[in-house]
Amino acid sequence: MTQEVEDFTVSAPEETIQQAVKRMWERNIEVVVVDDGDQARNVVLERLPEGAEVHSGKSKTLQDAGIFDAIHDTSRYDALRPRMFKMDRTTQAREIRKLISGPDYMLGSVNAITEDGVLVVASASSSQIGPYANTAGKVILVVGSQKIVPNLETALRRIHDYVLPWEDAQVRKVMNIGSFVGKILLIEREWIDGRITVILVRQKIGI
DSSP states (O other): OOOOOOOTTSOOOHHHHHHHHHHHHHTTOEEEEESSHHHHHHHHHHHSOTTOEEEEOOOHHHHHTTHHHHHTOTTTSEEHHHHHHTSOTTTSHHHHHHHHHSOSEEEEOOSEEETTSOEEEEESSOTTHHIIIIISSEEEEEEEGGGEESSHHHHHHIIIIIIHHHHHHHHHHHSSSOOOOOEEEEEOOOSSTTSEEEEEESSOOOO
16 A cells, blocks of 8 residues: 655645644744735734844745845844854854854744644754744744644654755755754743744745
């Protein structure tokens, strides 16, 4: 019997979205549901005060929604990423590490959300994992509903079988190395009220 191939690109049905939303709220994770990337961008920018210190990884989801470019407008925000790339990675490694480890606002996405409300993040460099987990003041995560999966086992398959090959191909375009899964973060519950917000996009966005 041939095993059915999982499709990790399809937007979740509304019933599944609402189930995941309910469970995230129960885990002290704030959730805002929007229809598309434009709405997601508006919600994010409404939550960022003028002049706010903000950092992010190079998230495909943020890029697709136009958020990545918007938050790196240095006339509006104190964006750490442009500052970081002006520094010398050889002589200023310690300063770079300290600069990006605890931003006031950390933006990004996750690789999967279980229907039970657990956020799953994989990374090679793991630079975003510390801020997501603890060191950022506030975390705003924009996530397409296609990332909702039944359980943790499926989340890990999504990472290894779908996300990693895509990421590996992107890295090889610009570097002479591939990518890998270095560390995985599971966010099962948030300690501080209002610290983590998930902007859940009904429409497929990102990887």
